[in-house]
Amino acid sequence: MLTFLGFLLVAFAIAMTFVYPYLRKTNGEIDVNGNRQPPHSPLLTMWDFKMRAGVFAFGLVLLLLSESVIFAKEGHQYYILSPSGARSTIMTPGIKFVVPFSKIQEWEKFIDIKCVALDKKGNYKQDVTGIEGIIPNGINVRFIDKVDANVYASVRFEMPNDDASFIKLVETYRQPSNLINNTLLPTISEQLKNVTFMYSAEDYVSGSATDYRMTIEDALKNGGFVVKKVEVRDTIYNETGIDSLVKKKRSIKEINKFIRNEKIFVNGIPKRIPHEINVNKIITAQVIIDDVDLNKAFEDKLKQQRDISAEKIIEIQKVETARAAQQRIVAEGERDKAAERVKQEKLQVNTLIAIETRVKEEESNRQLAEIAVKTAELEARALLIKEKAEADANRLKVNAGLTPQEKAQIEKETRIGVAHELSNMQVPTNMIINGNNANGNSTESLLQIKLLKDITNK
Known part of the structure; x- marks a missing residue:
């Protein structure tokens, strides 16, 4: 607006400079001396030299002011080329x-690239307002097992923050559309593949x-990976059937061979190749993988494998259930056998204890009888x-000169005393003879007991 107004005032002042002499000539009066006098028109008086100069200066100021002052918007960066050729x-x-009359080029600070699906009519399925780069129906990629897919990614880039890199970028691509179409979109597609x-x-x-x-984001932010080709073998086994589940035997169905890329590491750091995004110091601010649309045939194969896996899981669960029931029955049988074994062992222990008790009692009785016999024998x-x-x-006394009457009296008293003592002695009526006693004489013991009984009975 200021530029237009300033340009209008300057043009008007210049035009009045050329028109003013003509107006004076046509409206001036001739004095007595024959000279034309300045017109007395108020309009001509107003547009004298000073007024024209003032209008011209004011218009020029407005024009210079409009070319010297700009309002930089948020989220934008500006490339300035002055009339002298200086860049800023x-x-x-x-x-x-x-600097007035500089060439100013405005760039978005952020550039959004998005993969958008199309409907059957070729229209975008979502709003694409504000998106600078659009990739219809995603980026077609191929996995190492020959499965195709369309990857839908959303990437936001940020322009370089330093002056030198931004100036070089603007002068290289001239327009944002050139940067998007010639660098950003091809680089994204290449790195994803x-x-x-x-x-x-x-x-x-x-x-x-x-x-x-995460690998896709790393590649876009930090550069592509230097890779080596490695042969991969994918072995597929036949695992269907109860026999394979129970016996856990597998047979090889097929072996697939294919080549894949693996990263090359140097001191534990992946070796990289800078791409155009890194070379131009464009910052990858955000990477989002919205979806990976796998090939329909592979999706059907996955569904079939899922169904087979579900059936396999069910069969395995049945086998495990039967095995658990079998183990439970075996465990219960072992438990009952153990309980019966403990019961019988208790009975055996009780019987053995009773026998040992009786043996110990008999042994005690035998020992008591032996002690009693020995005591009687000693007595x-x-x-x-x-x-x-x-x-x-008495015999010595008799030999010493006892009278017959004294001898008879002594013998009588002796027998009475012996009989009295024997009558008070307890003689065992039962006797246990130990056959293992090598020192004892059973015949002698019986004779002694009989002798004692005969003496007692007298």
């Missing part, structure tokens, strides 16, 4: 002053999806020794 940039928002060839579709659906997405021997001593004493 504006990276921050706000009111900025530049390279990374995808490092994985198999089976690995992706089996748990490597997160690693796959009898003591009594015989005593009687023998008294008899010897």
Whole structure:
């Protein structure tokens, strides 16, 4: 607006400069001397030289002001080329002053690239407002196991933050559309295809999806990977049937061979190849893998494998259930056998204890009987020794000159005393003879007992 107004005032002042002499000539009066006097028209008076100069200066100021001041918007970066050929940039928002009549080129600070699906009519299935780069129906990639897929990715790029890199980028591509179509879209497609060839579709659906997405983001941010080709063998087994489940035997169905790319590491760090995004110091701000649409034939194969796996799991569960029931029955039988064994062992222990008790009782009785016999034998021997001593004493007395009457009296008293002592002695009525006693004489013991009984009965 200021540019237009300033240009209008300057043009008007210049036009009045050329028109003013003509107006004076046509409206001036001739004095008495024959000279034309300045017109007395108020309009001509107003547009004298000073007024024209003022309008021209004011218009020029407005024009210069409009060309010197710009308002930098948030989320934009500006490339400035001055009339002298100097280059500069504006990276921050706000009111900025530049050299008048400089060439100013505005760039978005962020560039969004998005893969969008199309419907049957060829229209986008979602809103694409504000998206600078659109990839219809995603990027077609191929896994190492020959499975095709369409990858739907959303990537946001940020322009370089330093002046030199941004100036070089603008001068190289001139327009954002050239950068998007000639660099960003081809680089994204290339990196997705390279990374995808490092994985198999089976690995992706089996748990490597997160690693796959992280690898894509790493490749776009830090550069492509230097890879080597490695031969991979994928062995497929036949595992259907009860026999294979119970006996756990597998037969090889087929062996697939294919080549895949693996990263090359140097001191534990992947070796990389810089791509155009890194070379131009464009920052990959965000990478999102919205979806990976696998080939329909592979999807059908996955469904079939899922159904087979479900049946296999059911059969395995049945086998495990039957095996558990069998083990339970065996365990219960072992438990009952153990209980019966414990019961019988208790009975045997009770019987053995009773027998051992009786044996110990008999042994105690035998020992008591032996002690009683020995005691009686000792007492009898003591009594015989005593009687023998008294008899010897009496015999000595007789030999010393006892009268027959005294001898008879002594013998009588002796017999009465012996009889009295024998009548008070307890003689065992039962006797247990140990046959293992090598020192004892059973015949002698019986004779001694009979002798004692005969003496007692007298």
